[in-house]
Amino acid sequence: MDRISKEIRENILRIAHHSGHGHIPTCFSIIEMLRAVYESMRYNPKQPDYDERDIFILSKGHAALGLYCTLARYGYFPISDVFSLGVFGSNFGCHADRFKIPGIELSTGSLGHGIGVAAGMALGFKLSGNSRKVFVLIGDGEANEGSVWETAMVTANLHLDNLTILFDNNRSQSRCLPVTNPEEKFTSFGLKAMTVDGHDVSAIKEVVLCPVEGTPRAIVAQTTKGMGCPTLVRDVFAWHRRSPNSDELKILLGELNETSV
Amino acid sequence: MRRQFKDTAIRLAEHDDKLVLLFGDISVFLFSEFKELYPDRLLNIGICENTLISMAAGMSAAGFHPIVHTIAPFVTERSYEQVKLDLCYNCLGATIVTCGGSFDYAWDGATHHCYTDLELMRMLPGMEVMQPGSKKEFDTLFSTCYNNGNPSYVRIAADEHGLDLPVEFGKGVLIKETRGANLTVATAGPLLGNVLSACSDLPVNIIYFHTIKPFDRDLLERFAGTRIIVVHDAFGLFEAINATCSVKAEYHGLPDEFCCYYGTLEDIRRKLGLDAAGIRCAVETTLLQDGNKGSQDAQTT
Incomplete structure (x- = not known):
């Protein structure tokens, strides 16, 4: 884990502690995916709505804090703004509002929505003859929702090769309804699917940048909930929606710093 | 009234290349003429109402004027949250045109009856809700609303009231x-x-x-x-x-x-x-x- 990934995670921990909010483990599982996307797509933090930008949608909206801290790292706003998370009057909610935060393309929260909207954007760009690309990040838990697979079928049928689905396979549904063999499932639904190490920014970028033709792409990112802090990984369900107190923050920051670079 | 929908769509599409129809596998044959004229702008997406609505929201964000067309209960009752969040909460304009409202599919029984659609849609912030009672009303109301940037719901009826009334959006x-x-x-x-x-x-x-x-x-x-x-x-x-x-x-x-x-x-x-x-x-x-x-x-x- 490099310095940037650690810095983003440290901010997540400090803001979760400060605010009393945050889905820390699920935020920790997507940081490298977010970085890979933002280091591959066309965006401009100084002009977030510019016409030719590519689109990123966080369909698993409860990981908003992870996205906020990543957007701050890539220049959309100062990280200090995010410390108001969840406060009445703050722009930063536990689920993002596209009218309040630069860089947020869709207000999400309820699972299974972002992928369909992303498909509509991708179709729109193709009909316009536009080269803009759309990236959408969904979770394995989210993939319990039928709308995910409904949309997957449609994207393949419409040949939306400007759409990339990033599948955060952090196995959050292991206690409930596991989504086994996601690569096989996406392939059988007609998408070009591949599996990568979800914590290797370079590996993810390599597949994100690799051109595909005629089919949408599903990148199954093998990830670990709470990646970077063994306490979170070990007790992932207890930490699903917890924020650390002062003592726990020290422990988690210590664990994060000890994670090999 | 459904034929009027087709005629109105053809008339509007001639001057608006952002008008796109997303169908849930109904009315496809009726719209053959539209498909011949504008093959890229009628997409029979499938029997997947949740995706239909979400995709309409995405197409709106991409600059289009999407029109979703399918059977009333399946898109309003099943896909209510998609309408609520993807269209209304995100302020993405699309027009939902349904048939089969109330008891228009009487012979199909309770699974195909839909008397909640107007009220469900009415409760959503930002939504416009119309129940035209004639072809003229459909034509005027649809033409007024389909590209105004707001989410709209228009119910096509199987019958008409038979009167020639003045029509103005929002006016009784x-x-x-x-x-x-x-x-x-x-x-x-x-x-x-x-x-x-x-x-x-x-x-x-x-x-x-x-x-x-x-x-x-x-x-x-x-x-x-x-x-x-x-x-x-x-x-x-x-x-x-x-x-x-x-x-x-x-x-x-x-x-x-x-x-x-x-x-x-x-x-x-x-x-x-x-x-x-x-x-x-x-x-x-x-x-x-x-x-x-x-x-x-x-x-x-």
Whole structure:
């Protein structure tokens, strides 16, 4: 884990502690995916709505804090703004509002929505003859929702090769309804699917940048909930929606710093 | 009215290359002409209403004027959250055009009846809700709303009220005003035909709404001092009236039970007391309760 990934995670921990909010483990599982996307797509933090930008949608909206801290790292706003998370009057909610935060393309929260909207954007760009690309990040838990697979079928049928689905396979549904063999499932639904190490920014970028033709792409990112802090990984369900107190923050920051670079 | 949808779409598409139709595998044959003229702008997406709505939101974000078309219960009741969040909460404009509202698919039974759509859509912030009762009303209302940037719901009906009325989005129509009448009958959509047959010679006022939201407060307030009976084969109008201003309104419409009958639309309306005879009986009963004989001096517009 490099310095940037650690810095983003440290901010997540400090803001979760400060605010009393945050889905820390699920935020920790997507940081490298977010970085890979933002280091591959066309965006401009100084002009977030510019016409030719590519689109990123966080369909698993409860990981908003992870996205906020990543957007701050890539220049959309100062990280200090995010410390108001969840406060009445703050722009930063536990689920993002596209009218309040630069860089947020869709207000999400309820699972299974972002992928369909992303498909509509991708179709729109193709009909316009536009080269803009759309990236959408969904979770394995989210993939319990039928709308995910409904949309997957449609994207393949419409040949939306400007759409990339990033599948955060952090196995959050292991206690409930596991989504086994996601690569096989996406392939059988007609998408070009591949599996990568979800914590290797370079590996993810390599597949994100690799051109595909005629089919949408599903990148199954093998990830670990709470990646970077063994306490979170070990007790992932207890930490699903917890924020650390002062003592726990020290422990988690210590664990994060000890994670090999 | 569905043919009018096709004709209106063809007319508008000629001048608007952002008009795109997303179909849930209905009306495809009817729209063959549209498909021939604009092959890239009619996409029969599939029987997947959640995705239809979400994709419409995405297409709106990409600069299009998407029109989703499928059967009313499946897109409003099943995909309510997609309409609520992807369209309304995200302020992404799209027009949902449905058929099969109320009991238009009478013979298909309760799975295909849909009387909640208007009220469900009305409750969503930012949503415009229309129940045209004629081809002319559909044409005017749809043309007004489809590209205004707001989410809109337009219900296509299997029948029509048979009147040629003035149409303006958001405006109700005064059908009949009776001097001194203390009872006003309010209705919406094609049922106006039965209401007029039932009440044309009764000492009542009749007001009609093709637009459920935004609601014509001015017209309602004019009759707010009278007792109001809402005659409607759906939910939505009664609630809109009560939400608009303080009125004494009652509802002659649907019971709190599924309609487990087949047959025709007329059969179902007769069973529910929404044929002309049933409506007349309800209105006369209300008149007698009030002791309201009013004046027979009716002026029909």
